[in-house]
Amino acid sequence: MKHVQFTLLFIFLLLGLTANAQSKKKSGGGGGNGSSGYGTGIGLRGGGYSSGLTVKHFLGSKNGVALEALLTTEYKARGVRLTVLGEKHKAISDIKGLAFYYGAGFHAGSYQGRYYFADTRYYYKGRKGDVYLVRDYRFDEETYVAFGADLILGLEYKLEDLPFALSVDYKPFFDVFNGYTGFYNDAAVSLRFTF
Structure with missing residues (x-):
């Protein structure tokens, strides 16, 4: 499995370097839309609650507005979630390729199984009336639908000579x-191949 991942990464790197060199020849400089330095990015997202695939596409040429789609799974959950976010990117002028972004969106997903408290019991022991709390955790195998709203706040750096954004x-x-x-609070790191 690791060999496949390294091979795919190597192929993306070669394709990106070739595409980047061709776009510089055609435009006479760095290509891409808006202040981001690229038009579309596809990659992986690793986070606390959700990890998976990420696709970000910029709309227009100079406005810094992007749509991002996340196809993720949750930690210890068997299922999938689709999140769609609208984001506004603002370039940080001191560092070329660095942008601050914020946005909002929604998600929907399906999960199989959940942990829950089935019973809470109190035990009294001794003359002093010591209290012991016991919670009974249970797990079920049913499939559940989840949906909700998301906010996002982040920093993105587009590598100048490579077709990647972190x-x-x-x-x-x-x-x-x-x-x-x-x-819930979620934080993540994403690496995207850009074109």
């Missing part, structure tokens, strides 16, 4: 899961 983001989200609601 980003770090904080993505809190509100989730509705089988009648329960929750607010």
